[in-house]
Amino acid sequence: MAILPTEPEFEQAYNELATTLENSTLFQKHPEYRTALKVSAxxxxxxxxxxxxxxxxxxxxxxxxxxxxxxxxxxxxxxxxxxxxxxxxxxxxxxxxxxxxxxxxxxxxxxxxxxxxxxxxxxxxxxxxxxxxxxxxxxxxxxxxxxxxxxxxxxxxxxxxxxxxxxxxxxxxxxFEGVLTGKGLSWGGSLIRPEATGYGLVYYVDLMLQHMGKGGFAGKRVAISGSGNVAQYAALKCIELGATVVSLSDSTGALVLDGAEDSFTPEDISAIMSLKEKRKAITEFSGNGKHRYIAGARPWVYVGKVDIALPCATENEVSKEEAEVLVRNGCYVVAEGSNMGCTQEAIDLFEAERQTKGSSAIWYAPGKAANCGGVAVSGLEMAQNSQRLRWTREVVDERLKDIMKDAFEAGLKSAAEYVETKEGELPSLVAGSNIAGFIKVAEAMHDQGDWW
Missing domain, CATH: 3.40.50.10860 (Leucine Dehydrogenase, chain A, domain 1)
Structure with a gap:
């Protein structure tokens, strides 16, 4: 009823949320929440x-x-x-x-x-x-x-x-009011706002790695798609934490590193930032001979063995076939920097792997949790605007870390409460995050009389 036949992207987003709610015990314990879902759609x-x-x-x-x-x-x-x-x-x-x-x-x-x-x-x-x-x-x-x-x-x-x-x-x-976020620093903007989505994504994945017992980013090979704001700052933070970044991309194609020891450098990222500020394609990035450009491609099937994949470009940028390649190549974390970066078929594959391979499985984090750092710092910008203050870089960054930790732990808690999990199996972050966010919204709507 809430979805028109000409709305495929909305249908996908709605079904992804509704399916995880249906497959959990949420509606068994709280059947009234079906009404909340109907209204919120x-x-x-x-x-x-x-x-x-x-x-x-x-x-x-x-x-x-x-x-x-x-x-x-x-x-x-x-x-x-x-x-x-x-x-x-x-x-x-x-x-x-x-x-x-x-x-x-x-x-x-x-x-x-x-x-x-x-x-x-x-x-x-x-x-x-x-x-x-x-x-x-x-x-x-x-x-x-x-x-x-x-x-x-x-x-x-x-x-x-x-x-x-x-x-x-x-x-x-x-x-003159805080009506937009992402403003310039001299007229109401916040420090860390440009970096927030990419940094927050990396902070979230770091929590995943720690939970899996795989340490932090040091020594990990990371494939990233996109070359805009989210990809740029995710790459810089990965490099800062000791990871090897092996790919970036845009709508024209992908840049992939061939050498096993090679990595994008902060200087490479800075050069790509300059290109993107001028609305130019990565085809104009000369690099230093380490990079292979693949026209019209996404990076996933070309990056070889990677530990972590971070889709940071646009929706549906990881297909089932690309997901299969990532699994075969040993990838064990996929976290979305883009919104709905993986197709439903890819998510289903990751979730099936998680359920059958225990602690050695691939672990998938949906964009609504993993990339919420951007809007989180937008919220912090709104708070600063209300107070006519500007917080330091360190204060904003620490609050961003705390918010990403809270989002991660909310997903774990809801998965433990509403999703049946076998011993040794990693919890479902997609189900846990969907349930945690949905319950909070549903309860607020109920309290305000939006459903009863």
Whole structure:
């Protein structure tokens, strides 16, 4: 009932959550939660609007803009804005639905939402992007606010776009408030915010490794997809902790290291950051001869033996066939830096391996838990804005670590309580995280009369 036949991404996200709830003992112990799931699957509000702007040649252009305000039971709607030609209502509903439970796992007062437009910033001038952002915010600004809905960046929306959007809101609404996160440091931004998703992902995986008895990152081989913000800072943190990073990628293809001892270096990552700031592809990364470029490919089947795989690009970027290769090559941790980075078939494979191979199995962590560090520091930015303060880098980083630990332990606790696990079997982080986030949201909705 909550899903339209033209919404495949949302259907996938909904089914992934609903299936894990059904396969646990949650509904047996609390059958009333079925009603909560039914209610929470429908957004509180969907806003769609046209965005009319002028290109550099003086021609009128028009795009579709959206904001899905999915659930506000835990706080103001919170979630990114995506600018990409693929943006449609199904993708934004899937992202917003995931965001509800991801935000719940942070323990902060944030609801879930998502938005964006089918505008492509690639190849556009600064002036064109500024004019688009001004027009986009002219409509979006009617529906957001520091205590109502606080968007952030996502694919296609970086510091430049956040600046243009915030400036348009400030001038149009005559308010300087924490209405967006990811802001510049001199006008309300937070330290560690650019790094937060990538750093948080690595902190989460470190907790997984410790729980498995495999130590930390030192000496581990790590495959990473993507080369944007999440991948960049995940790679830098892995390298800092002593790991060997063997791959990065973008929409044009993958960069893979051939030598068993070779690793991307901080200098390599810095060079790739510079390319991405200029909206250039990794094909222009020269490197030092260690890197093999594979056009049109994702890295998973080319990286050889790896210990850890971190999908950090986009949704459904690890297929069942690629998952099988990772398993054969000895990978024992897969954690999503992207949202819904693995297909359902890949997740099913990882979960089957976890259930049959005991402590030697591959362990999968879903994005709503493993990549919640980004929105967590967005929440910390909101707190700093409310106090008109800026915390130190060390304070924000420590709070990020604590939040990732709480999210990890919440998943373990809920899995132990509601998921049948054999002796020696690793707990299901996907089921545990889904249940922990869902219960928190469902209880808040019940207390506020959204279901009874």
């Amino acid at each position: 429908i957004p509180e509000r969907v806003i769609q609007f046209r965005v009319v702007w002028e290109d550099d040649a003086g021609n009128l252009q028009v795009n579709r803009g959206y904001r899905v305000q999915f659930n506000s039971a835990l706080g103001p709607y919170k979630g990114g804005l995506r600018l990409h030609p693929s943006v449609n209502l199904s993708i934004l509903k899937f992202l917003g639905f995931e965001q509800i439970f991801k935000n719940a796992l942070t323990g902060l007062s944030m609801g879930g939402g998502k938005g964006g437009a089918d505008f492509d910033p690639k190849g556009k001038s600064d002036g064109e992007i500024r004019r688009f952002c001004t027009s986009f915010m002219r409509e979006l600004g009617k529906h957001i606010g520091a205590d109502t809905d606080v968007p952030a960046g996502d694919i296609g929306v970086g510091g430049r776009e956040i600046g243009y959007l915030f400036g348009a809101y400030r001038k149009d609404r005559n308010k």
